[in-house]
Amino acid sequence: MTESVSQLSGVPEGYRVRVRRVHAGTCLSVRLYQMGIVPGEEVLVKHNNRGFIILEVKGVEISLSKGVASKIEVEYLSDYL
Amino acid sequence: MVLRRFGERTCDYVVAVVGQPSVGKSTFFAQVTGELVRVASWPGTTVEQKVGIVAFRDKVLCLVDLPGIYGLSPTSLEEKITKNFLISGDWDVILVLADSLIPERSIYLPIQVSEMTDKLVVALTKWDATHKVGLHLDVKKLSSRLSFPVVPVSSITGEGIREILSTLVDVAEGRIKSNPLKIDYGFLDSYINELTGLIGDSEVGKLPKRWVALRLLESDQDIVDLMRGRPDIIKKTEELREEFRKATERTPEEIAILKRYEYATQVVRETVVRVRVRPHITALIDKIYLNTLTGPLASVITLFAVFAAAFTLNTGFPFTYILRYLGFEAIADALETHSLSGLLESFFAFVGEVLRSGLAGLNEELVSLVVDGILGGLGTVLSFLPLIFLVSASLSMLEDSGLGPRMVASLHNFFKFFGLSGRALYPLVIGFGCNVPAVYQSRISIDEVERREIIVSAPFIICQARLIVLLYFTRSLFPGSTFIQASVITLLYILSIILYLLTAKLVRILSSVRESPELIMELPMIHRPSFKVVWWGSWSNTKHFLRKAGIIILVLSVLxxxxxxxxxxxxxxxxxxxxxxxxxxxxxxxxxxxxxxxxxxxxxxxxxxxxxxxxxxxxxxxxxxxxxxxxxxxxxxxxxxxxxxxxxxxxxxxxxxxxxxxxxxxxxxxxxxxxxxxxxxxxxxxxxxxxxxxxxxxxx
Incomplete structure (x- = not known):
């Protein structure tokens, strides 16, 4: 199962992943957590281009720049593998 | 002790109104409050304090409009204002607005607030749309599960507004009582209990001790400051945090937020049924505006079209230049004189003449002061209003429809190159109207360096006042050649944008944080902008300008x-x-x-x-x-x-x-x-x- 772990920034469009960890400073992590991007949460990657990705989290679309997305560790849900 | 005076008004009850961003708070205020009072600024900031006054039954309710927050751990200047006000206890009831369209996320804030007070009412906003998108909420069950009153409201249909007011009064007068929520924090609970035992009654005021302990563990700086008198507790907190981190490899704040969301998800699972409906417009707009190639292009074209229209309404420029270039001189002239600025200008010229002839024979010095000094200054101030209003209205429209945030996202990569985030689009655009609100816009940054970048760069943007100078100068230097005039104007606008961007880059390079700020932003669903919200937003911006810049300009004109x-x-x-x-x-x-x-x-x-x-x-x-x-x-x-x-x-x-x-x-x-x-x-x-x-x- 180790290959199923990845950075959120590398997840292709249309994939559903589960958040594992956020590797960021307190301020950034808390901001992400408060918006619903918490470990264990399933999120849908709706768009992914060079600059930013669009996630659907708890029914809300949130855009994150690539820098932030690369700090979020996720795992693919098994039905995609 | 709750302060119950705002400006001239005395209130029976003060209601602190909070909600996550995009919850529909402005629309709610527009619908609910009969009168809006602006009270100076929040202490230590320049953010204006707005209070809506509503008379209900025989009581006067003052609804304090607080900046949007996601949770009680603020990450920006504006969010801190909200947090400080809630902690200060200068309210009788807290009204939390929660978006009924996204219950999984919006219920988080009410849950967190309910841990700190039992004087709480929750309004579920956008109730008119809930069923349309396939959501069904059992409000009664939700209310009893959470043990605080939950009232569905629609600012569009007006549903639930009266009920929310009567519930607020009932809670304020103690007729409705709720029990503070006790969330199961799992492993963290024993730490909370240990710390709670140390806290004395006198130190926390009306805040629950358990909550204070929890917030201490979550490293809430305001609560740490509150407990400054108890170094032993601060020290114990540090020890417990360290111990917790060692035991779990997680921070207490991470676990606390996680547990609250778990609780929220659980509640929503029990009370909400969802039938999936696909909003087609949003999908289509996303396809165009979020694409790497078409996104920036579509954004720039949209902005250009919207602002060209606003500018044309205001002075005729740039449309008049196209007309002149094509040889339609007469139409261009007519458009110019009938533009908003043109009309204002002739109005003031007329008033000036009337005053001058009316005051003829009086002291020459006095006449000159009144006509040239005061009236001239007044004319100057007013001549700014149309464009500031039009630009604010255009921006509010883009923002409220959901298109604005998508443009910000798609242009993020471009701005990133200059050490800014996509958010820097707003001050840049507002700056074309006036630099004063552009500098204010720096507040939207969550990054302190970006804030400084915007403050230093915004003055380079060619504002309306400079456009007027530009038009006169080019006309007098290149008479007869509309093409050269227009080229010089365009070149200078481009130069001004380049200076904005390069200056931002320079500030970034000179700062301690080299990396460009990141973008974390919510994209609300695309919808038709509400007239009320747009009117409210732009009128308040215009009035703000009138008060802040207007007075300075008037005084300086006389001087x-x-x-x-x-x-x-x-x-x-x-x-x-x-x-x-x-x-x-x-x-x-x-x-x-x-x-x-x-x-x-x-x-x-x-x-x-x-x-x-x-x-x-x-x-x-x-x-x-x-x-x-x-x-x-x-x-x-x-x-x-x-x-x-x-x-x-x-x-x-x-x-x-x-x-x-x-x-x-x-x-x-x-x-x-x-x-x-x-x-x-x-x-x-x-x-x-x-x-x-x-x-x-x-x-x-």
Missing amino acids: SWVLLSYGPAGYVDSPEASYGAIVGSYLGRILEILYDVGSENSWMIGYALIYGFIAKEGLIASVSQITGLAGEEALRSLGLNIAQGVSLLIFMMFYVPCMATVATIYQESKSLRFTLYVTTYLILVALTISLAAYWILLIA
């Missing part, structure tokens, strides 16, 4: 009238003998050396530059006043050649925008030294580019 009407010999008829001329002549001498300007006119340009430092449109007005000629002829009488004209025009565009902007930079930075640095930088950059242009044009 400059004094400078121009008095000299060492007292009241003077001709401005040549005035104090203004004396000061101007010093600057004029420098201009003679730098730009080889004729000595007989140099003092006028010097004087105009000083006047332009106060307010940009004063550049033309002062020359007209001195020469007694209308705009273009007045400029022509200065006898500038093209090299001198263009280079001086460049200098006028980029040296300090106006006193009001400088005052705003000071307000936002709270540092005299910073303000001085920025001003010096602006003047130096303007002078360098202007001299470079002068020498290039001389050689060419």
Whole structure:
């Protein structure tokens, strides 16, 4: 199962992943957590281009720049593998 | 003790209104409150405090509008205001707005607030749309599960508004009581309990001890400050945090947020049924605006179209230039005189004439003060209003529809290149109307360096006042050739955007944090903008400008009238003998050396530059006043050649925008030294580019 772990920034469009960890400073992590991007949460990657990705989290679309997305560790849900 | 006075109004109950961003708070306020009172600023900030007053039954409720927050751990300046107000206890009831369309996320904030108080009412907003998107919420069950009153409301249909008011009064008067929520924090609970036991009654006021303990463990700086009198507790907190981290490899704040969300998800699972409906418009818009290639293009085209329309309504420019270029002179002239600015201008000219003839025979000095000084200043202030209103309305429309945030996302990569985030789009765009609100916009940044970048860069954007100078100057320098005029104008606009971006980059390079700020932003569903929200947003922006910048401009107009009407010999008829001329002549001498300007006119340009430092449109007005000629002829009488004209025009565009902007930079930075640095930088950059242009044009 180790290959199923990845950075959120590398997840292709249309994939559903589960958040594992956020590797960021307190301020950034808390901001992400408060918006619903918490470990264990399933999120849908709706768009992914060079600059930013669009996630659907708890029914809300949130855009994150690539820098932030690369700090979020996720795992693919098994039905995609 | 709750302070129950806001401005002139006394309130029976103070209601703190909070919600996550995009919850529909503005629409709610527009629907609920009959009257809006603005009360100075929040302590220590320049963010305006807005209070809505509602009379209900025989009580007066004051609803305090607080900036949006996601949770009680603030990450920006505005969010801190909300947090501080909630902790201060200066309220009788907290009203939390929660978006009924996204219950999984929006219920988080009410849950967190309910841990700190039982004086809480929750309003589920956008209730009219809930069923349309396939959501069904069991409100009764939700309310009993959470043990605080939950009322569905729709700001569009007005449903639930009366009920929310009566519930607020009932909670304030103790007729409805709720129990504070106790969330199961799992492993963290034993730590919370240990710390709770140490806290005494006197230290926490009306805040629950358990909550204070939890927040201490979550490293809430405000609560740490609150407990400063108990170093033993602070020390214990540190030990417990360290112990927790060692045991779990997680921070307490991470676990706490996680557990609250778990609780929220659980509650929603029990009370919400979801039938998936796909919103097609949003999907289509996303496809266009979020695509790497079409996104930035579509965003720029949209912005250009919207603002070209706003500008045309205001002065006729740029549409009149296209008309003139195509040979439709008469239509262009008619459009100009019937534009909002044109109408205002003729109105003030008319009032001025009436006053002058009405006051004829009275003291000449007094007539001049009233007509040229006061009325002139008033006209200047008012002449700004249409564009500021139009630009704010356009921006609110884009923002409220959900299109704005998508444009910000798609342009993020571009701005990132200059050390900014996509959010820097808003100040840039607002700046074309006026630099004062552009500098205020720096507050939206969550990154302190980006805030400074915007404050320093915004003054380079060519605002409306400078556009007027630009139009007059190009017309007088290149008479008859609309094409050259339009090209010079376009080039200067491009130059101003380049200066905005490069300055931001420079500030970023000089700062301690080299990396560009990241973008974390919610994209609300695309919908038709609400007229009420747009009106409210833009009117409040316009009024804000009127109060803040308007007064400064009016006072300075009168002051400059004094400078121009008095000299060492007292009241003077001709401005040549005035104090203004004396000061101007010093600057004029420098201009003679730098730009080889004729000595007989140099003092006028010097004087105009000083006047332009106060307010940009004063550049033309002062020359007209001195020469007694209308705009273009007045400029022509200065006898500038093209090299001198263009280079001086460049200098006028980029040296300090106006006193009001400088005052705003000071307000936002709270540092005299910073303000001085920025001003010096602006003047130096303007002078360098202007001299470079002068020498290039001389050689060419």
